[in-house]
Amino acid sequence: TKLNINLGERSYPIYITTDYNGIGKAIDDAALKGKYVMITDTNVDKYQADECMKAFESVGLDVKKFVIEAGESNKNLDTVRQIYDFLITLKLDRNATIIALGGGVVGDIAGFVASTFLRGINFVQIPTTLLAQSDSSVGGKVGVDFKGHKNIIGSFYQPKLVYINVNSLKTLPKRDLSSGLAEVVKHGIIKDEEFYEYIDENAEKIMNLDERVLQYIVKVNCSIKGSVVEKDERESGLRAILNFGHTIGHAIETVMDFKLLHGECVSLGMVAVFNLANYLDLIDDYATQKVKETLEKINLPVSLKGIDVEKVYNQMFYDKKIVGDKLKFILPRKKIGEVVQCTLEDENLIKKAIESLDN
Ligand code: NAD
Ligand code: ZN
Structure with a gap:
């Protein structure tokens, strides 16, 4: 399947496939003719890079590979500098292409490098985690962490193409698979x-990596995220709905010292926000319960014993998406599939929603 993200001059295709075989043709169709550098991480290098490199070789593409250490803690400027050093030795010009093979960490760093090296060279994403396939590879946000602040340095930079092989998820740790599903559920909500x-009914097939179901899920996800991004590329308004579950989720992520995965925190954030909307009579008990059950089916946490309510509440004010000193929430409205953005000032009610996770 092929999907298009329509952003005028910055439009690009997303290919959703079950192997790496079509990558050469995709690059050819995008008329990317310079030198090619693949950035990947140590895990992806072990499990996915060979097969992908073979696909490049089979069409005669000479791709140089640079492997960074896996893990969020390496999504920083030191790694960026190492990559710049490597690129300089290759004597690249502006026609060069950076190919990111990996999850969100690799995509964010490689994209940041592509957006800054020589004031911008071509960028291709081959996402290998569910999070990257259904969320981070669409939208053009690239960047790195700095001094403990997540994604604080970065830019908007669209790829020339995204090539997804859903079977690359076969080697992904199950915990990362579930974590990525949190964003998938979010897009539905x-x-x-x-x-x-569909997600709720096919949870088991998803967990068993049924390739037909995965292709469908990834396709719908990319088109939902794509449609939001098309209307609001640089996050001035609508794009904020993608932060559903993230205001509380991010705060939990930080307070828990990043020991929980992003999607796990988003899962908790979504449960808390459904409870919050339920207190406000925006949504009924039935939908609130149903969301919890869906999340449990895909092995995501829906409660956090001993959660430090005060700490999580205070941490929310450090979110870089806060404008002024008011907390904004995306809340479900009436039913699953519809949300509304609200500024809330009832401190006790918000704390009650966070506390609801402690059971
Ligand atoms: P990740 O890139 O760290 O990947 C998770 C783990 O899986 C890593 O250990 C990685 O080495 C390994 N891995 C990846 N693919 C594999 C495969 N196919 N087989 C075996 N192992 C594999 O994490 P992630 O969850 O993909 O992404 C998280 C990052 O994405 C965060 O830094 C977050 O800020 C960023 N993000 C960016 C956007 C955006 O719009 N740019 C959106 C959401 C998240
Ligand atoms: Zn997220």
């Missing part, structure tokens, strides 16, 4: 009730 139902 904010935009598409039918899709949400």
Whole structure:
């Protein structure tokens, strides 16, 4: 399947496939003719890089590989500098292409490098985690962490193409698979009730990596995220709905010292926000319960024993998406598939929602 993200001059295709075989043709179709450098990480290098490199070789593409250490703690300027050093030795010009093979960490760093090296060279994403395939590879946000602040340095930079092989998820640790599913469920909740139902009904097939189901899930995800991004490329308004579950989720992520995965925290954040909307009579008990059950089916946490409510509450004010000193929430409205953005000032109610996770 092929999907297009329509951003005028910056439009690009997303290929959703079950192997790496079509990558050469995709690069050819995008008329990327210079030198090629693949950035990957130590885990992806072990499990996915050979097969992908073979696909490049089979069409005669000479791709140089640079492997960075896996893990969020390496998503920083030191790694960026190492990559710049490598690129300089290759004497690249502006026609060069950086190919990111990996999860969100590799995509964010490689994209940042591509956006800055020589004031911008071509960028291709081959995402290998569910999070990257259904969320981070679409939208053009690239960047790195700095001094403990997540994603604080970066830019908006669209790839020339995204090539997804859903079977690359076969080697992904199950915990990362579930974590990525949190964003998938989020996309259903904010935009598409039918899709949400599909995830709920097919949870087992998803967990068993049924390639047909995965292709469908990834396709719908990319088109939901794509449609939001098309209307608001640089996050001035609508794109904020993608932060559903993230205001509380991010705060939990930080307070828990990043011991929980991002998607696990988003799962907790979504449960808390459904409870919050439930207190406000925006959504009924049935939908609130149902979301919890869906999340449990895909092995995501829906409670956090001993959660430090005060700490999480205070941490929310450090979110870089806060404008002024008011907390904004994306809340479900009436049913799954619809959300509304609200500024809330009832401190006790917000704390009650965070506390609801402690059971
Ligand atoms: P990740 O890139 O760290 O990947 C998770 C783990 O899986 C890593 O250990 C990685 O080495 C390994 N891995 C990846 N693919 C594999 C495969 N196919 N087989 C075996 N192991 C594999 O993490 P992630 O969850 O993909 O991404 C998280 C990052 O994405 C965060 O830094 C976050 O800030 C960023 N992000 C960016 C956006 C955006 O819009 N740019 C959106 C959401 C998240
Ligand atoms: Zn997220």
